[in-house]
Amino acid sequence: MNVYTYLNRHKTLLLAGSCCCFLVLFRFVISLEYYYFFLIWNLFLAGIPFLLSEFISKTENFMATGILGMLWLLFLPNSFYVVTNLIHLQNSNRPYFDVFIIGSFAVLCCWLGFKSIQHMEQKFEILIPKTISWLIKIGVLFLCSFGIYLGRFLRYNSWNLLSDPYNLLEDCFSFLRFPVRHLEVWLFTLIFGLMLTGLYYIYLHLNPKNASE
Incomplete structure (x- = not known):
């Protein structure tokens, strides 16, 4: 698949990303504040696991799958981290516009993360029983929640x-040795993990496995 074919295949995704970036640029024009440019970087990081999962889903090389799979898991929390950027609204002088900007990035980044999980599930669904696959997915989402705590706080x-x-x-x-002392870590991981799990199954309902990209 050449670059043109790949970009054409994901033209809707590229359009959504461009619209999100335009919102940040528009905010800069009207306020001369660079503050929300970090969202563009967050979107770039969220795209890494998506691209890795697409490559993994097509490769048959065992070593490449293992190495890229570890990188995928390492970068996956970035896809959902953007949701926590809503915390910045407490310092916003344009809260209604800013919640729309952050919300747009959060929806797109979460979609990229959920799609990448779906790619990985499709890659291994023949080898892994359905129950085990379900447990792995839930575990990955809770690991992401833990990773988000490490990143945000x-x-x-x-x-x-x-x-x-x-x-x-x-x-x-x-955190593991003194769980009671770090109760907020585990509460955040539990609550955010449950939220991600719920959102993922909403995503699956809207984007079944046999749906086109």
């Missing part, structure tokens, strides 16, 4: 697993 990102693994793993082990 501890300011870790996907790259820190390579650039600062010691502090990242030390914090994670601390």
